[in-house]
Amino acid sequence: MRSLLFIFFIVISASLQFCLVAAEVRNFKWEVGYFFWSPDCIENIVMGINGQFPGPTIRAKVGDTINIELTNKLVTEGVVIHWHGITQSGTPWSDGTASITQCVINPDETFVYSFNVNKAGTHFYHGHYGMQRSAGLYGSLIVELEDGKKEPFHYDGEFNLLLSDWWHKSIHELEVGLSSIPFRWVGEPQSLLINGKGQYNCSLAADYSNSSLGTCDLNQAEWQCKPQVLNVIPNKTYRLRIASATSLSSLNLAIGNHKMLVVEADGNYVQPFAVDDMDIYSGESYSVLITTDQNPSMNYWISIGVRGRLPKTPQGLTILNYLPNDASQLPVSPPPITPSWNDFNHSKSFSNKILALQGSPKPPISAARRIFLLNTQNLFNGYIKWSLNNVSLALPSTPYLGSIKYGLKGAYDDKSPPENFDSDYDIMKPPINPNSTQGNGVYTFALSSTVDVILQNANVLSGNVSEIHPWHLHGHDFWVLGYGEGKFNEKIDVEKFNLKNPPLRNTAVIFPYGWTAIRFVADNPGVWAFHCHIEPHLHMGMGVVFAEGVEHVGQIPNDTLRCGLTAKMLTTGQLP
């Protein structure tokens, strides 16, 4: 017995030692500021990090601790950064959502985001205050497997493609438009960017089209907007890590002549499937494998185009460059044509192909609670808003994490928001009563309980239109149990839920006039945003707040509490 214990001890020690060696603490020192930049060859100011746009790519390994010492060098604006796809288990105050998990970092102040990355995947980070993501505050966050562990697929090299959209107007002007009577929509973005690079006043593919734009000279282009060419060797397999930080645009990505094998979605393995093109919504990430088995004497297009909205923004383009060809040798054919913006069947077909890789965690077979969230566009005091069950989210000035943990009265609506909507509601028509309310109540879940959310889409305020909304959940992955057309019918549709191999995601789309069912386990003590990832939509109230086990949250750093009522609480020195 004693020797057994001894062996056990040796094994544990060795494992611990291995962990200590393998897991690293990665320290970053960042300054957020505005600077002049030409993301699409037109000079503008961007919000970036350490003078870089997009911000620096973080690469880490599972188990690592990331410390980002973030100093706000903006002149008059606060700032936060959300680590999209990181669950922040044990560190809910590092989720970087203004009004929810922390007070914003004021100009000239520094805050240290410190968190563990516990799962491999393709992620990104971005501003989560006002419309600072639209101002350019984003970058890639890649978590690799621990040393010695292998992905369930092979590749010889990888590329990282962070997709975004870009306006020439300032975010302040965009924000004012959304909060004006009459309402002024931000309009379609001027450019699509791949790794922060696009071309507004020229086109790589000008020679193939009747475009009035001139041809971009790849060699002469200003470096800030010169497309990042993907240099590949023939007959190899490459992993493309693709994430969309777009503010508005749903995108479709295609590579001329090459099929893509989808293997990862939002940091979770999926049953590999091949496609010619793929939709990617804001907040989503994917890994696809491509094999460079085409005619090696040629180069090929990589293109992104707009889906889901009548596109007024040109395709974003770059080149898959078969070495040793010259990068400026353009493909023989025009870039792949983006599927028609309103071909939703094409989109649904793609979404329905995404299934969990065999062996992935399965969802609990039932949920303790099922919440229905009707997505409508409404009026509030004459302002156009988005609402869930007729409540448009107006974030409080005291972040929830502190106000809930310390039981502060009056920090937010203490009445739980509605869990359902009128069964008579006709989702196919504009709302009969166009007026909504504003609120900031919280859906509170029993810790470790299973929750279903049925996201129900509907017609917008006027006209016969229903829009796409990609919903992103903080702090959790969820299983996508199914998508459906029309109004969710609990009696029929629950039976059709995919409990066998539903994919785990952190972002799921609702299609026009349809519904999407998700399930998750509320096992992460904290307060978590769940919202449409289209930034203007969130700004117009399209989100809800979830909370669970806040009493189990550890000591919240004071630095995250120095605003609103938690600041007043700290001042009294009376911490509950």
Add this chain to the structure above:
Amino acid sequence: MRSLLFIFFIVISASLQFCLVAAEVRNFKWEVGYFFWSPDCIENIVMGINGQFPGPTIRAKVGDTINIELTNKLVTEGVVIHWHGITQSGTPWSDGTASITQCVINPDETFVYSFNVNKAGTHFYHGHYGMQRSAGLYGSLIVELEDGKKEPFHYDGEFNLLLSDWWHKSIHELEVGLSSIPFRWVGEPQSLLINGKGQYNCSLAADYSNSSLGTCDLNQAEWQCKPQVLNVIPNKTYRLRIASATSLSSLNLAIGNHKMLVVEADGNYVQPFAVDDMDIYSGESYSVLITTDQNPSMNYWISIGVRGRLPKTPQGLTILNYLPNDASQLPVSPPPITPSWNDFNHSKSFSNKILALQGSPKPPISAARRIFLLNTQNLFNGYIKWSLNNVSLALPSTPYLGSIKYGLKGAYDDKSPPENFDSDYDIMKPPINPNSTQGNGVYTFALSSTVDVILQNANVLSGNVSEIHPWHLHGHDFWVLGYGEGKFNEKIDVEKFNLKNPPLRNTAVIFPYGWTAIRFVADNPGVWAFHCHIEPHLHMGMGVVFAEGVEHVGQIPNDTLRCGLTAKMLTTGQLP
């Protein structure tokens, strides 16, 4: 004896009652936000108050208490408001200077500015954080005499003219330019505004000139940029209250055919003198009297034009409209010609005419301390800055008022900044060593001591240029003892100080290659900014910080302390 005491009691009671009746508490509820506006007929976003640009005019009487409940409805920016010309005696935390007297008001938070107005005068208020004044955050603040008291001059009516300048670029872009390598100057403003109204794409005086602009149709102009016409009755006397909130421009104001009698400067009576035109620098205010004794069948121009910088901005214009003439009846001659921008003799002549009205408070005959501030343009780490005695002001993240009062270490440079500069310094040439330092030390004065400041102008960084700088002191009026050419010579120039009737001001200009001597009594416990009122210059470090008697400052409201090190201090619950 007893009856005497009784009479005394009666008299005191009656006086108290009078005071109680006369002094009012004036409550305002303001929301600061951005909204669309067309200050110069070109739509843009402005930062205004309660949807108004400029913000509402405050009118109060001497002795009144002003309470402004200010809610920040900006999305991501903090805000403060400075009450320019109000000494904030006893309420230094209400001076509204970010980093000096208070932590900024964060979005969705409310702060109550509460202060007494103890002297009559023409004042204004404006943002004092980043370049928010340039974004449009300003308005008029008029303090009238107590009921029953009379001005030392007569007038039949009054008008209020708040002057400003306006760029079409966002302040964020302007700010970034100032903090870039290579440096990018903001450039001359697109328009001059009178009461927030200007005309960029048309000219009221187009018919008189070879302007390529069309004529503004006074009746058709959009109301936001339609000039405010001054409707007057013949043969009356009017008081024009004029204040300049310009970000950059020094202005000259003239009224066709009418002389102006200057009677007030920065809220202090001056010996009346008549002029055909007057210079007004940013931060200054004046009252002038005009008599409508000209041909009553005609209307007359009121014009403002740029001085001190090669003007690239058209004149700002409006009409003095003799009733019952129609306002659209334009004057027969073109608008008054603004004196040549570099005719500094004209400017000096005007400044030298400003003398205190007989009976005004006189300065102490000597000063306990004399500080020399050499104004130079320098480089700091390659960035262009303005410096005083080679120190460019970099404001700390903890406001001084709290950090000094509570003796917090490390909140600012505890070494007092230099009181003089190298006697060999050649003010006529660019600096030999172009590099400066940054700092945020404080000049601390013995309470109630008399202080002289000699502002010494010099050549800029390169070329043979010296610029105009209007210096504004918070918390005090000062006597302007004299202006001089070249380098101040203590042996000779002190003897020439005007101690007989120097004007009291809160803003004084230094002319190119010249000096200005001011004297004040440091009798207002608090921490006070003293800076060039040109907003980009302050942003580039052109200011110093004065403090006196901070130990006598009353209980500082916690709301002004919730940032930086004072927030940390409050958190510990250990108030010294």
